[in-house]
Amino acid sequence: MTDFEQIYADYFKPVYAFVLSLSRDAAIAEDITQETFLKAMKNIDAFKGECKMSVWLCQIAKNSYFTYVDKQKRISQDTMLERANLRSPNLEDALANREQAYRVHQALHRMDEPYKEVFTLRIFGELSFAQISGLFGKTESWARVTFYRAKKRLLAELKEDSP
Structure with missing residues (x-):
């Protein structure tokens, strides 16, 4: 077994699980x-060992996933709209949830990095x-603070946009 085959064997499941958590679609996660592993194999010389191999691979996977999302122009709006429709017992609620999901999507789209990510x-x-x-x-503290600042900005923007 080559070194890269060993890397693939060791890290396929965690990378797949990570992508599946982002995409919520097994076929997309598989692709x-x-x-991710093709890119990693082509660029293995770029891995300097400054972080864990799993972190490096998940970073590649995350970037690949966001590239895929951009190409598909599907960003999470469709998923949020479907969820809103599934939970709504009637048309008025469905429309309200659809509008709210759209507003959240728009606000997220306008948010700066790294808050949005x-x-x-x-x-x-x-x-x-x-x-x-x-x-x-x-x-971990940086991640926590960044998330709560993003949440605060999102809520403030939604409050500004509310009719």
């Missing part, structure tokens, strides 16, 4: 995970603050 990873990716901090190479 992005495969793409940290918020997205925490809420939609359901990552812990420790996992987020590892992806950014920062402390």
Whole structure:
């Protein structure tokens, strides 16, 4: 077994689980995970050992996933709208939830980095603050503060936009 085959064997499941937590779609997660390992294999010389291999691979996976989302122009709005519709017992509630989901999506889209990314990873990716901090190479406290600042900005913007 080559060194890269060993890396693949050791890290496929955690990288796949990470991408699945972002995408919530097994087929997309499988594709992005495969793409991640292809990119890693092509750029293995770029790995300097300054972080864990799993963090490096998850960073590649995260970037690959966001590139995929941008290409698909699907960003989380569709998922939020579907969830809003599934939970709504009647049309009025569905429309209110759809409008709210759209407003959240728009506010997130306008948010600066790293706030938007940290918020997205925490809420939609359901990552812990420790996992987020590892992806950014920062402390857990940084991830926590960044998330709460993003949340505060999002709520303030939604309050401004409310009719």
